[in-house]
Amino acid sequence: MTDLEGLAAVVTGGASGIGLATASLLAERGARVAVLDLDPASLKEPLVGFTADVSDDTSVRAAVAAAAEVLGGIDILVNCAGIGAIGTVADNPDEQWHRVLDVNVLGLVRTSRAALPYLRRSAHASVVNIGSIVTTTGLPQRALYAASKGAVFSLTLAMAADHVREGVRVNCVNPGTVDTPWVGRLLEAAHDQAAERAALNARQPTGRLVTAEEVAAAIVYLASPAAASVTGTALAVDGGMAGLRLRADAKP
Ligand code: NAI
DSSP states (O other), X not given: OOTTTTOXXXXXXXXXXXXXXXXXXXXXXXXXXXXXXXXXXXXXXXXXXXXXXXXXXXXXXXXXXXXXXXXXSOSEEEEOOOOOOOBOTTTSOHHHHHHHHIIIIXXXXXXXXXXXXXXXXXXXXXXEEEOOGGGTSOOTTBHHHHHHHHHHHHHHHHHHHXXXXXXXEEEEEEXXXXXXXXXXXXXXXXXXXXXXXXXXXXXXXXXXXXXXXXXXXXXXXXXXXXXXXXXXXXXXXXXXXXXXXXXXXXXX
């Protein structure tokens, strides 16, 4: 399917995990795709990589302008770059709060602000932000990360309202636990990796982790003209984690 032919997309955090799966699917569906990442060296054609740090406004502005020039505009922006944090509200020092909010919330602000002039010129403008299961569900040891992803959801609604009359749609995707290098790093740090993976699988009603490709499919749907009437929504791709309550004994 090449339904995105003629469209240009920018994906932040597109050198790994969900971002890479999304950039690859956008390209497969016919879009011209630029990836903005701290380290885009591993990217392969047709993806075009630009070095950018979303916590640095100068770097974001330069990379977005360079991407728009190479692509001939921007129709789709996927804000996927993000970092995690573990701890209760008592655990993380102020510097870490500033750092995580700077990347996860202000990072999205910087790329959106730099891309808006191009998006306004597009007939199919769409922004997709990446939230998380922690946006809607309280998980232990994720106070700071949850605060950042809750802000992503509220910002999605506010941006959708601000730009709907300019023809720019804004939505977000809330993944459950996704099998990416990020979760791989969390597993490596665990005392008993097999037990940790089993616990993460069991936390999802589907009994397994979400794949990056499954999240990418939802992002690409929201980014595509097929979702022309969809704006200001959050689409959960979480194996039922946010919405379902199953009995622990597996009985119906
Ligand atoms: P990942 O660690 O595999 O990939 C993240 C990418 O973002 C990397 O390529 C990294 O270089 C880039 N990045 C990080 N900081 C950056 C910065 N300051 N500027 C530019 N690029 C930067 O992570 P994954 O799992 O693919 O996560 C992607 C997004 O999905 C994140 O926003 C994360 O919060 C979100 N998410 C992930 C879940 C999971 O279980 N893996 C679940 C829910 C949400």
